[in-house]
Amino acid sequence: MNQDQTPQASFVQKPDTYRFEFTGSGKEYFSIWIVNLLLSILTLGIYSAWAKVRTNRYLYRCVKLDDSGFDYHGSPIAILKGRIITVCLIAALNIAPQVHLALYLVVLVLFLVIMPWLVTRSLAFRMRNSSWRAIRFQFKGRVAEAAKCLYAYGLLSMITLFLAYPVQYREIKKFTFEKTYFGKTGFTFRASIGAVYKVFLLTGLFVLAIGVCYGIGMAGLMSGTDSGKSTEEIYLVIAPLMVILYLALILVVHPFFKTKITNLVWNNVELGEATFESTLTVRKYFKVIAGNLFLTILTLGIYWPWALVKIIRLRVENLSLTARNGLDNFMADSSAEVGAAGEEISSAFDFDISF
Amino acid sequence: MRSISTFRSDAPVEIRCRYYDGKTSRANQAVIRFREGFCILDFDGGSREIPLSELSVTEPLGGAGRMIRFSDGGYCEAARPGDLRHVLAAVGYREPVTSVIQKSGKRIAVLFLLLLGILAAGYFWALPFAAGIIAERIPRPVLSYISGKSVEALDGKWLFPSKLSEKKKSSLIRSFRKVRLPGGPQPIEVAFRSSELLGANAFALPDGTVLFMDRLVRIAKTRNELIAVYAHEAGHVVNRHSIRQIIQNSVVAALVAVYIGDVSSIVGAVSGWILESKYSRDFERMADRYAAEALLLNDISPLTLGRALETIEADHERLQGKGQEKELTDYISTHPPTGERIGELKAFMRERAARK
Numbered sequence: 001m002n003q004d005q006t007p008q009a010s011f012v013q014k015p016d017t018y019r020f021e022f023t024g025s026g027k028e029y030f031s032i033w034i035v036n037l038l039l040s041i042l043t044l045g046i047y048s049a050w051a052k053v054r055t056n057r058y059l060y061r062c063v064k065l066d067d068s069g070f071d072y073h074g075s076p077i078a079i080l081k082g083r084i085i086t087v088c089l090i091a092a093l094n095i096a097p098q099v100h101l102a103l104y105l106v107v108l109v110l111f112l113v114i115m116p117w118l119v120t121r122s123l124a125f126r127m128r129n130s131s132w133r134a135i136r137f138q139f140k141g142r143v144a145e146a147a148k149c150l151y152a153y154g155l156l157s158m159i160t161l162f163l164a165y166p167v168q169y170r171e172i173k174k175f176t177f178e179k180t181y182f183g184k185t186g187f188t189f190r191a192s193i194g195a196v197y198k199v200f201l202l203t204g205l206f207v208l209a210i211g212v213c214y215g216i217g218m219a220g221l222m223s224g225t226d227s228g229k230s231t232e233e234i235y236l237v238i239a240p241l242m243v244i245l246y247l248a249l250i251l252v253v254h255p256f257f258k259t260k261i262t263n264l265v266w267n268n269v270e271l272g273e274a275t276f277e278s279t280l281t282v283r284k285y286f287k288v289i290a291g292n293l294f295l296t297i298l299t300l301g302i303y304w305p306w307a308l309v310k311i312i313r314l315r316v317e318n319l320s321l322t323a324r325n326g327l328d329n330f331m332a333d334s335s336a337e338v339g340a341a342g343e344e345i346s347s348a349f350d351f352d353i354s355f
Numbered sequence: 356m357r358s359i360s361t362f363r364s365d366a367p368v369e370i371r372c373r374y375y376d377g378k379t380s381r382a383n384q385a386v387i388r389f390r391e392g393f394c395i396l397d398f399d400g401g402s403r404e405i406p407l408s409e410l411s412v413t414e415p416l417g418g419a420g421r422m423i424r425f426s427d428g429g430y431c432e433a434a435r436p437g438d439l440r441h442v443l444a445a446v447g448y449r450e451p452v453t454s455v456i457q458k459s460g461k462r463i464a465v466l467f468l469l470l471l472g473i474l475a476a477g478y479f480w481a482l483p484f485a486a487g488i489i490a491e492r493i494p495r496p497v498l499s500y501i502s503g504k505s506v507e508a509l510d511g512k513w514l515f516p517s518k519l520s521e522k523k524k525s526s527l528i529r530s531f532r533k534v535r536l537p538g539g540p541q542p543i544e545v546a547f548r549s550s551e552l553l554g555a556n557a558f559a560l561p562d563g564t565v566l567f568m569d570r571l572v573r574i575a576k577t578r579n580e581l582i583a584v585y586a587h588e589a590g591h592v593v594n595r596h597s598i599r600q601i602i603q604n605s606v607v608a609a610l611v612a613v614y615i616g617d618v619s620s621i622v623g624a625v626s627g628w629i630l631e632s633k634y635s636r637d638f639e640r641m642a643d644r645y646a647a648e649a650l651l652l653n654d655i656s657p658l659t660l661g662r663a664l665e666t667i668e669a670d671h672e673r674l675q676g677k678g679q680e681k682e683l684t685d686y687i688s689t690h691p692p693t694g695e696r697i698g699e700l701k702a703f704m705r706e707r708a709a710r711k
Contacts, residue, residue, distance in 0.1 A: 028417025031457040038470050041477075054416065054453070061419035068373065068382055069420040069432065098504065133382060134375035134430050183380070330380035332428075 024062035026306030049080035074129040116146035141179035191268035255285035274323035377428035486602040490595040502560035517547035559591035580663035590645030635689040661697035
């Protein structure tokens with residue numbers, strides 16, 4: 001189906017615009033998923049690190065730009081290490097308060113101190129292990145900058161009761177994009193504060209509307225209790241109301257936010273002189289999300305691999321890159337490889353904390 | 356990623372591919388040939404001879420591109436991954452096991468059934484079995500610690516000091532002490548609390564503390580009904596049900612979170628709840644059976660437990676309004692329906708009568 005559309009699309013396209021393509025299929029991903037799941041269960045979860053590498057390799061290689069696939073090079077051992085670190089951190093945070101309040105405070109402070117370091121190392125790991133046309137990405141963000149995004153702006157959004165959260169969101173995006181390089185070429189991020197606020201405010205209005213509906217429903221019920229309705233009858237009204245509002249949240253508000261923020265972010269990202277364009281629409285996103293949710297629940301989760309592939313395809317195939325000088329002139333950063341002496345030491349601290 | 360030094364290097368094959376040198380993002384149209392321990396790469400910009408020992412092939416993953424990688428970071432991406440597979444097969448390269456399985460729909464179907472079988476066996480048998488073994492080995496101080504913490508967390512929020520008279524309490528404790536339990540005396544401590552939220556209820560903590568709610572003591576029609584409830588809770592204590600439930604529920608919750616968590620946390624929570632409620636109902640049935648044995652040992656009819664359950668249920672209905680749609684909630688309830696439990700107690704008695 002998609003192959004029929006490609007010639008038409010390329011006819012309309014400007015010659016220097018390259019669409020991202022996704023060649024994965026639900027059936028293929030299902031096969032990989034099943035093998036991964038089985039081996040992960042049989043090894044009591046240890047294989048899950050290898051499983052993640054295989055999943056990433058498949059998904060990255062299925063993303064094509066100008067007929068060339070992306071690739072993932074992460075080592076399963078580093079991912080296993082990251083998972084062990086994460087589990088230990090969560091365990092420490094849960095057990096410490098049971099033992100002694102002072103210990104909890106120590107663990108909490110320690111956690112807050114190393115968090116920015118963990119985040120930067122993990123981002124660096126992910127970027128260094130991603131490539132396109134044999135050129136690696138890099139992340140050069142510093143721990144202090146991550147701490148500023150997380151804590152300085154975090155504090156700002158907290159004391160303003162999250163009214164300043166869009167500011168923090170923009171800083172985090174700016175930090176992650178502008179410290180990322182494809183070979184020697186850096187990314188820039190230019191989204192304005194106003195545009196970010198617009199997306200968050202519109203989403204906030206949606207959430208508020210749902211909150212008001214919930215409030216009205218509840219108030220109606222409260223007056224119902226006075227007029228002597230039984231608890232059963234009240235539950236019969238409450239349950240569908242809650243379900244409808246929850247569905248509105250995940251089927252309307254979520255696609256709305258995702259679409260608007262994805263378009264805003266990518267339409268303001270540049271790689272050297274090349275510009276990105278994201279053409280998602282709420283309608284397309286809603287269709288995919290609604291279908292995925294319905295079929296995943298109906299099949300008790302077996303549909304999940306198809307669902308994931310659909311959502312990735314939607315996001316990838318709505319993205320394009322316009323580069324006036326073509327895509328052949330990006331340079332690898334040879335200095336990154338010259339510093340291989342330090343690689344041994346730094347790879348001891350390699351991990352990926354994302355699940 | 357595998358080395359391909361096992362190639363029969365004289366194989367007359369070539370692959371059309373794109374070559375990336377790892378220095379610039381230029382895509383070079385190229386042809387690969389294999390000859391005498393070398394891989395010969397011809398591309399528009401030149402030609403390279405690379406020893407086979409410096410080559411590796413990436414694992415095939417569906418229709419995703421496959422690469423022949425060189426040790427200097429450059430690689431070739433086959434124009435059609437299928438070509439590469441045929442060439443590799445022709446030169447005697449063995450694919451990794453995972454890819455052999457993934458290629459065939461039949462093998463995946465078998466694997467899928469195997470997975471369902473493993474999950475079902477784990478859920479119905481292995482997890483309860485393992486939790487039983489682990490629960491036996493958890494030292495007493497840990498159990499007391501957990502129990503102390505849970506009571507600490509509940510006291511003042513859900514649980515309040517008992518309003519029963521000291522006389523009443525000590526008389527009850529004395530009757531409970533006299534109850535003979537299967538397998539000899541058990542380390543059970545009885546305590547009393549009042550709770551509006553829990554109503555007429557009793558529950559067993561991991562360390563063997565059994566908490567009776569005031570309301571249960573008040574509504575019980577006879578002393579023997581309370582002894583029956585005590586025997587039921589003793590069943591939970593003796594078989595370490597609360598700690599087993601903690602273990603089983605955490606494993607189920609973790610697995611559900613991994614499996615469904617990405618889709619929706621609420622769907623995940625609900626399915627976890629449905630899965631866990633089966634364990635809870637199983638424990639209730641086991642404790643009922645234990646209580647029936649205990650009651651017989653004390654010359655009390657096991658049906659006394661049934662009467663106690665009816666008394667408790669009637670009281671809950673009086674407080675909450677009558678529930679009509681009982682059938683649906685049975686599937687997610689933590690306790691089996693009272694009617695069924697009484698039926699099982701009757702079956703137990705018939706079984707015993709037949710044996711004599």
